[in-house]
Amino acid sequence: MRIGHGFDVHCLTENRKLILCGVEIPFEQGLLGHSDADVAAHAVTDALLGAAALGDIGRHFPDTDDAYFGADSMQLLQRAAKMVWEKGYAVSNIDVTIIAQRPKLAAFIPKMAENLAAVLEISADRVNVKATTTEKLGFTGRGEGIAAEAVCLLECN
Ligand SMILES: Nc1ccn([C@@H]2O[C@H](COP(=O)(O)O)[C@@H](O)[C@H]2O)c(=O)n1
Numbered sequence: 155m156r157i158g159h160g161f162d163v164h165c166l167t168e169n170r171k172l173i174l175c176g177v178e179i180p181f182e183q184g185l186l187g188h189s190d191a192d193v194a195a196h197a198v199t200d201a202l203l204g205a206a207a208l209g210d211i212g213r214h215f216p217d218t219d220d221a222y223f224g225a226d227s228m229q230l231l232q233r234a235a236k237m238v239w240e241k242g243y244a245v246s247n248i249d250v251t252i253i254a255q256r257p258k259l260a261a262f263i264p265k266m267a268e269n270l271a272a273v274l275e276i277s278a279d280r281v282n283v284k285a286t287t288t289e290k291l292g293f294t295g296r297g298e299g300i301a302a303e304a305v306c307l308l309e310c311n
Pocket residue numbers: 253254255256257258259260261285286287288289
């Protein structure tokens with residue numbers, strides 16, 4: 155068994171979509187990034203890569219590369235999963251925490267978990283997604299950005 159952790163932050167801004175684990179969330183602001191800025195998908199990607207000792211998302215998909223401009227981060231996650239499979243590991247489970255003061259995410263969480271399970275080719279009971287505020291404290295609490303953390307356990311084939 156191998157454990158990995160991922161953490162990411164993106165800034166909230168006008169005129170951008172808010173996409174979390176591939177789900178477009180209706181909100182007056184979205185996340186800024188070179189890709190679609192899906193902060194939760196990025197945290198999961200880093201958790202997988204970390205567990206397999208494969209570095210991080212920026213190493214494999216640099217934000218200086220035009221190929222990733224506006225990229226669908228769930229596709230980047232799928233590519234990271236393939237790297238992990240090729241190293242002989244299988245994803246045992248993932249647990250994701252999205253840190254956002256607003257919007258309320260509860261209604262969208264089942265679809266986020268479904269998307270992650272599909273991309274990672276694992277059953278729904280191996281995926282957990284949750285959201286928390288920071289009780290209006292810090293940059294997330296002020297609504298300046300959204301953060302996400304993820305942990306992943308890999309099994310050796
Ligand atoms: N953006 C969010 C944040 C939280 N939730 C849900 O609300 C619960 C309470 O959040 P606290 O930060 O006050 O502990 C949390 O457990 C989530 O179920 C949410 O849906 N969207």
